[in-house]
Structure formats: structure tokens, C-alpha cells
Amino acid sequence: MGSGSVPSRFAGVDFYQIDSLLTEEERAIRDTVRSWVDDNLMPVIGQCYVEGRFPKQLIPGLAELGVLGANLPEEYGCAGLGNVAYGLIMQELERGDSGIRSFASVQGALVMYPIYAFGSEEQKKKWLPRLARGEDIGCFGLTEPDFGSNPSGMITTARETGDGWVLNGTKMWITNGSQATMAVVWAKTGDVNDAKSIRGFVVPTDAKGFTGKDQKGKLSLRASDTAELHLEDVHLPKDAILPKSGGIKSPLSCLTQARYGISWGAIGAAMACYDEAARYSKNRVMFGKPIGGTQIQQVRLADMLTEITKAQLLSLQLGRMKEAGTMTPQQVSMAKRNNVNMACECAREARRLLGANGILAEYHSMRHMANLESVYTYEGTHDMHSLILGQEITGLAAY
Amino acid sequence: MKIAVCLKRVPDTTTKIVVAGDGKSIDETGVKFVPNPYDEYAIEAAIAFKEKAGAGETVVYSLGADVAQETMRTALAMGIDRGVLLQSPGSPDGFEVAKALATEIGTGGFDLVLFGKMAVDDYNHQVGIMVAELLELPCISAVSALTIDGSAVTAEREVEGGVEVVTCQLPVVITADKGINTPRLPSLKGIMAAKKKPLELKPVTLGPGGVTVTALALPPERQAGKIVGEGPDAVPALVQLLRNEAKVI
Ligand SMILES: Cc1cc2nc3c(=O)[nH]c(=O)nc-3n(C[C@H](O)[C@H](O)[C@H](O)COP(=O)(O)OP(=O)(O)OC[C@H]3O[C@@H](n4cnc5c(N)ncnc54)[C@H](O)[C@@H]3O)c2cc1C
Numbered sequence: 001m002g003s004g005s006v007p008s009r010f011a012g013v014d015f016y017q018i019d020s021l022l023t024e025e026e027r028a029i030r031d032t033v034r035s036w037v038d039d040n041l042m043p044v045i046g047q048c049y050v051e052g053r054f055p056k057q058l059i060p061g062l063a064e065l066g067v068l069g070a071n072l073p074e075e076y077g078c079a080g081l082g083n084v085a086y087g088l089i090m091q092e093l094e095r096g097d098s099g100i101r102s103f104a105s106v107q108g109a110l111v112m113y114p115i116y117a118f119g120s121e122e123q124k125k126k127w128l129p130r131l132a133r134g135e136d137i138g139c140f141g142l143t144e145p146d147f148g149s150n151p152s153g154m155i156t157t158a159r160e161t162g163d164g165w166v167l168n169g170t171k172m173w174i175t176n177g178s179q180a181t182m183a184v185v186w187a188k189t190g191d192v193n194d195a196k197s198i199r200g201f202v203v204p205t206d207a208k209g210f211t212g213k214d215q216k217g218k219l220s221l222r223a224s225d226t227a228e229l230h231l232e233d234v235h236l237p238k239d240a241i242l243p244k245s246g247g248i249k250s251p252l253s254c255l256t257q258a259r260y261g262i263s264w265g266a267i268g269a270a271m272a273c274y275d276e277a278a279r280y281s282k283n284r285v286m287f288g289k290p291i292g293g294t295q296i297q298q299v300r301l302a303d304m305l306t307e308i309t310k311a312q313l314l315s316l317q318l319g320r321m322k323e324a325g326t327m328t329p330q331q332v333s334m335a336k337r338n339n340v341n342m343a344c345e346c347a348r349e350a351r352r353l354l355g356a357n358g359i360l361a362e363y364h365s366m367r368h369m370a371n372l373e374s375v376y377t378y379e380g381t382h383d384m385h386s387l388i389l390g391q392e393i394t395g396l397a398a399y
Numbered sequence: 400m401k402i403a404v405c406l407k408r409v410p411d412t413t414t415k416i417v418v419a420g421d422g423k424s425i426d427e428t429g430v431k432f433v434p435n436p437y438d439e440y441a442i443e444a445a446i447a448f449k450e451k452a453g454a455g456e457t458v459v460y461s462l463g464a465d466v467a468q469e470t471m472r473t474a475l476a477m478g479i480d481r482g483v484l485l486q487s488p489g490s491p492d493g494f495e496v497a498k499a500l501a502t503e504i505g506t507g508g509f510d511l512v513l514f515g516k517m518a519v520d521d522y523n524h525q526v527g528i529m530v531a532e533l534l535e536l537p538c539i540s541a542v543s544a545l546t547i548d549g550s551a552v553t554a555e556r557e558v559e560g561g562v563e564v565v566t567c568q569l570p571v572v573i574t575a576d577k578g579i580n581t582p583r584l585p586s587l588k589g590i591m592a593a594k595k596k597p598l599e600l601k602p603v604t605l606g607p608g609g610v611t612v613t614a615l616a617l618p619p620e621r622q623a624g625k626i627v628g629e630g631p632d633a634v635p636a637l638v639q640l641l642r643n644e645a646k647v648i
Contacts, residue, residue, distance in 0.1 A: 009413050011413060011414075011431075024469050024472070025590055025591060025594065028469075028472070028473065028476065028585070028590045028593075029587055029590050032584050032585055032587065032590065033587075035584055036584055064586065065584065065586055065587060066586045066587035066588050067587065070587055074588070079586075079587040079588045079591065080588075080591065081587060081591065085587075089587075
């Protein structure tokens with residue numbers, strides 16, 4: 001969608017020479033994904049969003065580029081990248097749209113990662129290369145209608161039979177749920193009060209008794225597929241269980257991977273909004289001068305740039321800690337909480353700076369603003385991350 | 400098939416150019432450098448022809464400062480097999496650059512030598528053609544479509560108002576125009592693999608050359624547009640301005 005004021009190539013935001021802290025490969029990877037987004041996603045995203053449609057046709061291209069599960073090892077058909085490079089990929093995808101980043105987060109961090117971390121060698125060999133090539137699309141079923149922020153309360157069950165497992169339950173808000181060919185579903189193998197009995201299962205979505213129903217009426221993340229999954233007496237073979245999974249900490253460790261990527265993704269969305277607002281402020285003339293020459297708009301822009309720069313440093317250091325193996329889930333909570341909130345603020349301020357044009361799909365800020373409300377809520381709500389940090393500080397759980 | 404492709408590191412055309420204090424070069428601080436876009440067509444052609452042939456070697460050559468290695472690794476990431484950097488600050492005289500490249504490429508026994516038709520930094524359109532001359536090879540310049548069948552080369556060139564079709568036999572020097580192909584993006588695995596591909600550094604000294612750059616200036620700032628009105632009512636005022644102010648009708 002041409003808006004005249006938006007250039008066809010995105011130049012990024014780097015006020016603190018943060019590029020100098022990246023390796024040559026990291027920069028090359030970032031720039032490559034950036035070009036891919038410029039050429040493939042930007043021309044279609046506005047329309048996909050308005051029509052409430054995930055741009056499915058882009059999956060083969062994303063796979064060919066090597067984006068899916070990019071930080072998992074090459075022996076399973078993945079790109080074997082470091083975690084900063086992986087974060088930069090998420091940033092660039094979300095600069096386009098949170099929906100496409102959500103797709104990549106789910107496929108990589110919530111589907112491929114649990115198979116990699118908790119799966120048998122056979123499961124890894126069977127699924128990871130296919131998922132990396134985009135031949136299978138995965139989804140991650142943890143949340144239930146009555147268990148959102150408190151997933152360990154889940155009531156989906158897996159009962160062992162003579163020759164396998166039988167799953168029953170309902171999962172809500174499942175990204176990729178309608179188009180997935182396979183699902184990683186979390187269920188209790190023991191009593192519904194026994195959170196330790198939570199295990200992960202690989203469920204082909206064509207299994208008898210499995211249905212995915214599109215979530216209608218979303219006003220956010222409209223270019224993403226969100227669905228409700230029903231499992232009614234779904235029979236699975238013995239080897240459907242992820243053997244090394246056990247307890248709520250297994251799905252939570254997947255969320256840590258995804259949240260890490262989201263902390264970077266949010267920076268991308270914020271950069272897109274800042275870039276659009278800065279450009280617009282210089283071109284839009286009101287009262288005989290560009291609105292960028294007024295103090296109010298300059299405060300907006302200065303705040304955005306400052307917050308983006310802080311977020312960049314936060315995620316970069318988080319990434320270096322992840323690469324060194326010292327990153328803690330609480331540190332990830334801080335980055336997810338800060339960066340997503342920061343991006344929500346940037347998107348809203350950018351939208352306002354754009355005046356009436358700011359409400360159009362032709363521009364990007366309002367789409368990001370609406371998307372980021374989902375990102376604020378999923379992968380642990382902003383509030384829950386406050387409580388995780390609160391517990392870290394005081395030693396007292398408030399949830 | 401053995402294919403050489405030449406690549407120049409140039410400022411990104413979307414970055415804002417600032418003239419340096421000497422008034423005849425660009426200030427490189429904060430400027431992003433990229434492979435010359437026309438050379439990307441040449442790189443894509445090199446990789447595609449090797450893929451089609453099923454065997455052979457592709458080598459990327461660049462003449463420039465050590466930082467050009469990063470640019471060359473883009474070519475390696477896209478799929479070129481190895482690189483040779485002729486280390487030199489360069490010269491405003493394309494002939495000096497051509498001599499250094501020809502000396503190096505001449506010993507390689509290449510079937511095909513590819514260039515971009517020009518570099519977007521100096522717009523000289525010279526080096527590829529001069530290398531062909533120095534190597535005593537035929538040259539087809541500004542090629543917008545290229546097929547190779549055995550050793551028979553067919554190239555299309557966009558000439559004023561039409562298309563010219565040219566044929567010749569390998570070996571040949573080709574300079575690529577847009578339209579010839581769509582350069583691929585490197586895959587993320589390709590970027591990682593590029594680190595491990597050979598990139599040889601060879602210092603070269605260029606001759607003094609016959610031309611010097613004496614001044615570099617930015618084009619005059621574009622003036623803001625003017626909206627004279629909307630709909631049919633605005634036509635007379637527009638015509639009047641186009642005739643008397645812009646003097647274009
Ligand atoms: C677009 C989208 C995609 C999603 N994709 C997936 C997916 O792929 N897989 C998946 O499993 N889930 C997915 N989710 C679900 C998401 O993770 C949950 O929505 C999230 O965990 C919040 O749960 P909830 O919506 O039930 O809110 P609730 O838990 O009901 O929370 C409601 C409000 O109460 C607050 N709150 C809750 N508990 C406390 C407390 N103890 N103290 C103070 N405040 C509290 C919350 O912060 C929030 O403001 C997705 C959600 C969305 C919107």
C-alpha cells in the first residue's frame with residue numbers, strides 16, 4: 001500500500017551505534033530479513049489485516065530463508081544461529097507485523113523448541129526438519145477457557161490406555177490453530193489438581209476427535225490465525241508423549257524462549273511506528289510549518305527514540321546472557337514487560353501524531369497499536385510479569 | 400563452467416550523502432555500504448549459470464579497502480564459492496582499476512566474466528568494458544536478458560525504443576543491466592556458511608591514472624511542491640503555472 005510518505009526500504013533505528021555491538025553475521029542476517037519483509041510482507045500486510053487473513057503464501061519464503069526455528073541446530077535442518085541473531089529476526093518480522101512474528105515465534109519457540117528439548121531422538125528427526133521447511137505448521141495448546149494466567153490449573157487430560165493415550169479438553173486462543181497440521185498440546189496425565197502430571201503431546205490435527213475453530217471477531221492481531229481447539233477422545237499412539245516433559249515448568253520453559261523473542265519483536269514494532277511518525281512530522285505542514293517543528297511532537301518523538309534505545313540495549317544484553325547460558329526467566333520477564341509496554345506507548349503516540357491519517361490501514365501505527373494489545377496480554381500478561389519480578393525482589397508470591 | 404564476477408562496495412543509495420570537508424569525496428561516517436546493485440545482478444547470474452551447468456566454480460573479485468570483505472561476504476552468502484580482494488584505496492580512473500582486475504582475472508581461465516553495467520557511486524560505466532578489452536575478449540554491455548547454450552551466448556540489450564539481440568561464443572565479458580534476473584536473498588544458513596568460504600587478500604598498487612576528481616557537490620535541494628487547487632476548476636491555474644513559471648508547456 002503506497003502512502004507516499006513511506007519509503008520502500010526500512011532503514012532501522014540506531015541512535016546509540018548499537019550496530020557496533022553486533023557481529024558482521026548478525027547485521028547481515030538482520031538486513032536480509034529486513035529486505036525480505038520490505039519485499040514480501042509490506043506490500044500485502046495492510047490488506048491482510050483489514051481482511052483478517054494470515055498471509056499464508058509467505059510461509060515457503062520464510063522457510064527457505066531459514067527463519068523457522070533459526071536458533072536450533074543444523075543437524076535437525078535448522079539454521080543454527082545464535083540468540084542475538086534470532087532476536088534480530090524477530091525484531092524485523094514484527095517491524096512488519098506482530099502476526100507474522102507470532103507465527104514464527106509459535107513455530108520456532110513453542111513447537112520446535114519443546115520437541116527439541118523434551119522429544120525423543122525419533123521425534124526430533126521426524127518433526128524438526130519438516131517444521132523448519134514449513135511442510136508442517138505447528139501450534140501450541142496451553143491456555144484453556146478457564147485457565148489463562150494460571151495454566152497449571154488446566155483441566156485437559158491425557159489418560160494412558162493399553163496401546164497409547166486418550167486426550168480430552170479444550171484449548172483457547174491458539175495461534176496457528178486453524179492452519180496447523182500438528183499441535184503440541186499440554187495435558188494432565190494424573191489428577192486435575194496435580195500440576196506435576198502436566199506432559200506435552202504431539203497431536204496431528206487430522207486425528208479423529210480433534211477440531212480447530214477459528215476465533216472470530218478479533219480487533220487485534222487480525223493478520224494472525226487464532227483458534228480454539230477441541231479434543232474429544234483423541235486417541236494417540238504411545239510415542240505421542242514428549243518423554244522428557246514433566247510439570248508446568250516444561251511449557252513455561254517454552255514460553256521463556258518465546259518471550260525472549262517477543263522482547264526483540266516489540267522493538268521492531270516500535271521502530272516502525274517511530275520511523276513513520278518521524279517521517280510524517282517532517283512532511284505534514286499545519287499552521288504554516290511542519291508539525292515536527294512543534295514542541296509537543298518533538299517530545300513525543302524524543303520519548304519514543306529514548307525508549308526504543310533503552311529497549312534495544314536491554315534485549316541485546318539479554319541475548320548475550322542467553323548465549324552465555326546465564327539468562328534467567330525473571331530477566332526475560334523484565335524485557336518482555338518493558339519492551340512490549342514501550343512498544344504499546346510508541347504505537348499509540350505515533351498514531352496520535354499522525355492525526356486522522358493515523359487511523360488508516362494505509363499507515364502502520366494503528367495496526368501495530370492494536371496488535372500490541374495482544375502481545376501485551378499473551379506470553380504472560382504485563383501484570384503477571386510485574387508479579388514475577390515482584391516475587392524475585394521480595395521472595396513473596398503475590399499470585 | 401568457470402565464472403568470475405566483479406563487485407564494488409558502494410554507499411547505500413537510500414542513505415543521506417554528505418560531502419566531506421575536502422569538497423571532493425563523501426563523508427563515510429554513518430553511511431551504510433552495500434554491494435553495487437548492478438553487481439548483484441551479475442552475482443545472481445553467476446550463481447544461476449553455475450547451478451544450471453551443474454559444475455564449475457564461481458569467484459568474486461573486488462578492488463577496494465579491507466572493509467569491502469564484508470560486502471564480498473554477501474556474495475559468498477548468496478552462493479559464490481570464493482573471493483579475492485585486491486586491496487587498494489581505488490582510483491577515480493576506471494582504467495587503473497580495470498588493469499588491476501584484468502591482471503588478476505586473466506590468469507583464471509574463466510568462461511564468463513560478469514560485471515554490473517555501472518557502479519551507482521560514480522556512474523562511470525567503464526570498468527567491465529575495459530577489462531574485456533584488456534583481456535582481448537568480446538564484451539556485451541548492459542545486458543537485460545542472457546542465455547547460454549553450450550558455448551553459444553545470446554544476450555538482449557535494451558536500446559532506445561527497442562531490444563537488440565546479440566550473440567557470441569564463450570569466453571565473453573558481460574555487464575548486467577536490470578531485468579536480467581532477480582537477485583536472490585542469501586539464506587540465513589548461507590550467511591553463516593559464508594564465514595567459512597575462502598576470501599583471499601592481495602595488495603595491489605594502482606598507477607597514478609589520467610583523471611582526478613576536483614569537486615563533488617550535492618544536487619540542489621528539491622523545492623516543495625505546490626497544490627493549486629482540486630478538480631477541473633484548478634486546471635486554468637495549473638496551465639498558467641506550467642506555462643509561465645515552470646516553462647514546461
Ligand atoms: C492473540 C492471542 C494469541 C494467543 N496465542 C496463544 C497460543 O498460541 N497458545 C496458548 O496456549 N495461549 C495463547 N494465548 C493466550 C494467552 O497466553 C492468554 O490470553 C494469557 O495468558 C492471559 O490469559 P487470559 O486471557 O485468560 O487472562 P486472565 O488470566 O483471565 O487475566 C485477566 C486479567 O487479570 C489479570 N490477572 C490475572 N491473574 C492475576 C493476579 N494473580 N494478580 C493480578 N492480576 C491478575 C491479568 O493480568 C489480566 O489483566 C493467546 C492470546 C491471544 C490474545
